[in-house]
Amino acid sequence: MKRGMAAVLVLGLGVLAGCGNAPGGTGGGDEKVVRIGLIAPLTGDVKTFGESTKNAFELALEQAGYKAGDFTIQHFIQDDRNDPTEAMNIATKLITEQKVHALVGSVSSKATISVSDVANQSRVVHITGTATNIAVTVDEKGNRKPFVFRACFTDPFQGQVAAKFALETLGARTAAVLYDKGNDYSVGLAESFRQHFEAGGGEVVAWEAYALTDTDFSAILTKVADAKPDLLYLPDYYQKVSLIGKQARAKGITATMMGGDGWDSSELDFATMAGGYFTNHYSPEDTRPEVQQFVTDYQAKYGSVPDALAVLAYDATNILLEGIRRANSNDPDQIRQAIQNLKEFKAVSGQISFDENGNPVKPAAILQVQGDKTTKFIASVNP
Amino acid sequence: MGDLLESIRNGLPLLLEQVLNGLQLGFVYALIALGYTMVYSIIKLINFAHGDIFMVGAFLGVFGFTYWHLPWPAAILVAMAGCALLGVLIERIAYRPLRAKGAPRIAALITAIGVSLFIEYFSSLKFVFGPNYRVVERPFGDFRWSLGGVGISSIQLLVIAVVLGLLLALQYVVYRTRIGKAMRAVAFDMDAARLMGIDVDKVIAYTFAIGSALAAAAGVLYALAYPQIHPFMGIMPGLKAFTAAVLGGIGNIPGAVLGALIMGQVEVMTAAYISSEFRDAIAFSLLILVLLVRPAGLLGKAGPEKV
Amino acid sequence: MAQMSRRLVAAVSVVGLYILLELLRRTGVIGAYWAQVMDLSLIITISAVGLSLIYGFAGQFSLGHAAFYGIGAYTAGLITKTLGGEIHWYVVALAAGAGAASLVAFLIGLPILRLRSDYLGIATLGFGFIVKVLLDNSDKISPTLGGARGMLGIPQMTTFPWVFWGAVLAVLLVRNLVHSSYGRACLSVREDEIAADIMGIHTTRFKTLAFVLGCGLAGLAGGLYAHLYSYLHPQSFDFLRSLDVLLIVVLGGLGSLTGTVVTAIGLVFLQEWLRGILPRDYLDWRIVIYAIILIVLMIRRPQGLMGGREWSLRILVGGDPAQIVTGKGEKGRASA
Numbered sequence A: 001m002k003r004g005m006a007a008v009l010v011l012g013l014g015v016l017a018g019c020g021n022a023p024g025g026t027g028g029g030d031e032k033v034v035r036i037g038l039i040a041p042l043t044g045d046v047k048t049f050g051e052s053t054k055n056a057f058e059l060a061l062e063q064a065g066y067k068a069g070d071f072t073i074q075h076f077i078q079d080d081r082n083d084p085t086e087a088m089n090i091a092t093k094l095i096t097e098q099k100v101h102a103l104v105g106s107v108s109s110k111a112t113i114s115v116s117d118v119a120n121q122s123r124v125v126h127i128t129g130t131a132t133n134i135a136v137t138v139d140e141k142g143n144r145k146p147f148v149f150r151a152c153f154t155d156p157f158q159g160q161v162a163a164k165f166a167l168e169t170l171g172a173r174t175a176a177v178l179y180d181k182g183n184d185y186s187v188g189l190a191e192s193f194r195q196h197f198e199a200g201g202g203e204v205v206a207w208e209a210y211a212l213t214d215t216d217f218s219a220i221l222t223k224v225a226d227a228k229p230d231l232l233y234l235p236d237y238y239q240k241v242s243l244i245g246k247q248a249r250a251k252g253i254t255a256t257m258m259g260g261d262g263w264d265s266s267e268l269d270f271a272t273m274a275g276g277y278f279t280n281h282y283s284p285e286d287t288r289p290e291v292q293q294f295v296t297d298y299q300a301k302y303g304s305v306p307d308a309l310a311v312l313a314y315d316a317t318n319i320l321l322e323g324i325r326r327a328n329s330n331d332p333d334q335i336r337q338a339i340q341n342l343k344e345f346k347a348v349s350g351q352i353s354f355d356e357n358g359n360p361v362k363p364a365a366i367l368q369v370q371g372d373k374t375t376k377f378i379a380s381v382n383p
Numbered sequence B: 001m002g003d004l005l006e007s008i009r010n011g012l013p014l015l016l017e018q019v020l021n022g023l024q025l026g027f028v029y030a031l032i033a034l035g036y037t038m039v040y041s042i043i044k045l046i047n048f049a050h051g052d053i054f055m056v057g058a059f060l061g062v063f064g065f066t067y068w069h070l071p072w073p074a075a076i077l078v079a080m081a082g083c084a085l086l087g088v089l090i091e092r093i094a095y096r097p098l099r100a101k102g103a104p105r106i107a108a109l110i111t112a113i114g115v116s117l118f119i120e121y122f123s124s125l126k127f128v129f130g131p132n133y134r135v136v137e138r139p140f141g142d143f144r145w146s147l148g149g150v151g152i153s154s155i156q157l158l159v160i161a162v163v164l165g166l167l168l169a170l171q172y173v174v175y176r177t178r179i180g181k182a183m184r185a186v187a188f189d190m191d192a193a194r195l196m197g198i199d200v201d202k203v204i205a206y207t208f209a210i211g212s213a214l215a216a217a218a219g220v221l222y223a224l225a226y227p228q229i230h231p232f233m234g235i236m237p238g239l240k241a242f243t244a245a246v247l248g249g250i251g252n253i254p255g256a257v258l259g260a261l262i263m264g265q266v267e268v269m270t271a272a273y274i275s276s277e278f279r280d281a282i283a284f285s286l287l288i289l290v291l292l293v294r295p296a297g298l299l300g301k302a303g304p305e306k307v
Numbered sequence C: 001m002a003q004m005s006r007r008l009v010a011a012v013s014v015v016g017l018y019i020l021l022e023l024l025r026r027t028g029v030i031g032a033y034w035a036q037v038m039d040l041s042l043i044i045t046i047s048a049v050g051l052s053l054i055y056g057f058a059g060q061f062s063l064g065h066a067a068f069y070g071i072g073a074y075t076a077g078l079i080t081k082t083l084g085g086e087i088h089w090y091v092v093a094l095a096a097g098a099g100a101a102s103l104v105a106f107l108i109g110l111p112i113l114r115l116r117s118d119y120l121g122i123a124t125l126g127f128g129f130i131v132k133v134l135l136d137n138s139d140k141i142s143p144t145l146g147g148a149r150g151m152l153g154i155p156q157m158t159t160f161p162w163v164f165w166g167a168v169l170a171v172l173l174v175r176n177l178v179h180s181s182y183g184r185a186c187l188s189v190r191e192d193e194i195a196a197d198i199m200g201i202h203t204t205r206f207k208t209l210a211f212v213l214g215c216g217l218a219g220l221a222g223g224l225y226a227h228l229y230s231y232l233h234p235q236s237f238d239f240l241r242s243l244d245v246l247l248i249v250v251l252g253g254l255g256s257l258t259g260t261v262v263t264a265i266g267l268v269f270l271q272e273w274l275r276g277i278l279p280r281d282y283l284d285w286r287i288v289i290y291a292i293i294l295i296v297l298m299i300r301r302p303q304g305l306m307g308g309r310e311w312s313l314r315i316l317v318g319g320d321p322a323q324i325v326t327g328k329g330e331k332g333r334a335s336a
Helices: A002-020 A047-063 A084-096 A109-121 A155-168 A184-199 A218-227 A238-250 A289-302 A308-327 A332-340 B002-043 B050-066 B072-100 B105-123 B154-176 B178-188 B190-195 B200-225 B235-248 B253-273 B276-293 C002-026 C032-057 C065-083 C087-112 C117-136 C160-179 C181-191 C193-198 C203-229 C239-252 C257-277 C280-300
Strands: A033-040 A071-079 A102-105 A125-128 A148-150 A174-180 A203-210 A231-233 A256-259 A277-280 A345-347 A350-354 A364-369 A375-381 B144-147 B150-153
Touching: A033 A047, A033 A084, A033 A308, A047 A071, A047 A289, A047 A308, A071 A084, A071 C280, A084 A102, A084 A109, A084 C032, A084 C203, A084 C257, A102 A109, A102 A308, A109 A125, A109 A148, A109 A184, A125 A308, A125 A332, A148 A308, A148 A332, A155 A184, A155 A231, A155 A256, A155 A277, A155 A364, A155 A375, A174 A184, A174 A218, A184 A203, A184 A231, A203 A218, A203 B276, A218 A238, A218 B002, A218 B253, A238 A256, A277 A375, A289 A308, A308 A332, A308 A345, B002 B050, B002 B150, B002 B154, B002 B178, B002 B200, B002 B235, B002 B253, B050 B072, B050 B105, B050 B200, B050 B235, B072 B105, B072 B200, B072 C280, B105 C239, B105 C280, B150 B154, B154 B178, B154 B200, B154 B253, B178 B190, B178 B200, B190 B200, B200 B235, B235 B253, B235 B276, B235 C117, B253 B276, B276 C087, B276 C117, C002 C160, C032 C065, C032 C160, C032 C181, C032 C203, C032 C239, C032 C257, C065 C087, C065 C117, C065 C203, C065 C239, C087 C117, C087 C203, C117 C239, C160 C181, C160 C203, C160 C257, C181 C193, C181 C203, C193 C203, C239 C257, C239 C280, C257 C280
Parallel strands: A033 A071, A033 A102, A102 A125, A125 A148, A174 A203, A174 A231, A231 A256, A256 A277
Antiparallel strands: A277 A364, A345 A350, A364 A375, B144 B150
């Protein structure tokens, strides 16, 4: 029995080792090759986000025919398990062993901050789809890390748009805010929303933090139900939002729910969240060809509708590819300048230009969740 | 004075509602804690994989009533049967060889950590359960009743009823059947039990089966109460339940239930009246304090260690 | 005389190893990535040697080692971040990290070390959770600590000589302690606390001593870690990290320092090696395979890789293999 297991193990390792040499390859003739690495959580509790990211990254490369300008693309994918230490180790690995010219990823801010430091120091272009913490592109002293960019909004903008919409269009006077205090994205949106909601004359009647691992929200929702807010602001990813939304309805809370681009997923609990609003980069009904093409292609290849993480990873990859095309070079310094100088690049999440801190300037859309698994476009807000 | 009375009158229904929230959580913890405590009482193993069996149970149950269209009580039974098998299998592959070698029990604990990692990461592979956070559609309506201002929901009643039923069944098995008697004998003195002709390996296998089945039921109830499942969902409830078992006195069945109910209340009350961020910190602080006063837990027998 | 020559051989081998590794790194034979993995594995070694003293030698079951690692990391990081990245502040920071971890270990150890075996394990586990929650909320104490969003901008000061000699220092410290009368007292506590007590050994004092020193080493490792990665996040110090260290100590063989060192380094490299050999579409199998390897190793060698023995240079010099500790590690067995 035991020997059998050991044998299986050894055999398995042997097989894996055998095919292990395949990926990427080192390829001779380094002249016209650009090497790109992807870092994403492919194992662990946010594996599902990592997979969206990886799918979108691979789709973007495939659509480009693994070419950017005169350069052939070689790509490398690594798993960071959503852990800052592992993320930094593999950033070093990709930069020093695979000699990548550019890095895409990772998903969360905590994993991405370490990557951005290594990349910037090694003068390698780095673009993240989803890490919203300001410290990704700017260091502790407020200096820009010139090689680092992001494709997502920074948090203050979305929170501001949501607060304005809640006050003016929905006529909400009181709001409850529930946020994940271990997640920069969630904290950032929550704080920005509160600031602008209160500045506009609204009152935040419940301000509750939770942890990623929390699943029982009964206690804080009982409190929220007692406070009877007009609006429930839930700035987190779809899976948590669905869980909270469902428990909130079960507690008899009827307030309108509102959130950010993290809601954008086919796996959102549409039945529960119907009638809720969220700020997003784009609307799937958007008739711009970039949007339609991406949604169709993604669905054809992976059999599911892309979520916000996929959209942003796809945009991040395409921004990088466009930078390489414009520079027509694999020199990270030239690529970074080309990206910095992009003007109204037609990405899925809007027409993107970059500000001096490597953040995209693009409009936000407000969407309403419908019971039939779709979203309805309500308004567009410019920065 | 009048203000104070007024605020108590207003606060009371809210407090009672929070007590109900705590009961719901505590009763689920109790089912998980029982598995920990039963296994511990017999082979002195902290079975770190128990929380992951809970997770598998949740998946089997939810698949049962969503994809296989079973009525929900049947889905719970299917999950219990599946996990009982899984528990026995794990014991057979990972723990029994160690016992046969007379290995120190810390070796079994490390193996349990390995098994736990394996179940979590294997389950999140695409061809197994997949990494997604799945929304659970409840197979019955959500009802809410208001009793004098105190809201109570159908799911709370269901959780409490199912757990009480399973507790009675367990009580019957442990105190009224041959296998239960054998379990108690092995827990009391394994060597003596073996000398009396009890098949110790069989008793251990039964213990794992029963403990895992209870964890599976807990998993399905948890998935119904907090409607989402994913491969890493077992870690925290598993740890909390284990802590509850220690709090009540590990190896002691009423202790596990008592510990779990306290744990549920402490967590919910912290979230309700202090802050949700501190629920773990306060729960564990309480545990340490209790252990300092009663080193073997609330209902555990402390007695001097045998020489 | 023979002992003198053995010590000389040992010292020469360690210095030789250092020079060799340094050369390989300088010449680029060991690239930046593997160098970083090596640094990390040595830091984990220091922390694991600390737990080896606590659990392997003194028999005190701790499931909260990562908390002390975290206390050391945050203390050290806070010092250089506020006072500056000069070398003297770095030394102060490392000492303060180790000191803070020791101090907390002393304060928490006094009451909880009265608990026995698994109960102690659970109490330390609980303590680990409390520290994690405090780190998550540390921004309320000082915004510099960053709370759940992580602490940024710690100067990168840790280099190979620091981690290498730190690890050597940790091993020497624990080895010499174990061979002293203190160490024999600790071992007696592990083997039979009641008997040790009856023989007139002040068990509480020795348990506390081992716990404080062991946690101090975790704190030192934390300080080194903070200045290697320059970014701290509470998640890096949670309960799962405590299990990682425990796993190293047990897998190496309780009461075997060489076992601890070899396993600490081995497991870090194993995880990274798996990363390298898995094809792109099977990357998510990495931890699955790692878990299977753990289970198989543990079942095949339940006494640990070294099973309480030391792997010694005496073999090279021609003496008997060292037999310092032959205890089985723990009294209670799964079954008779």
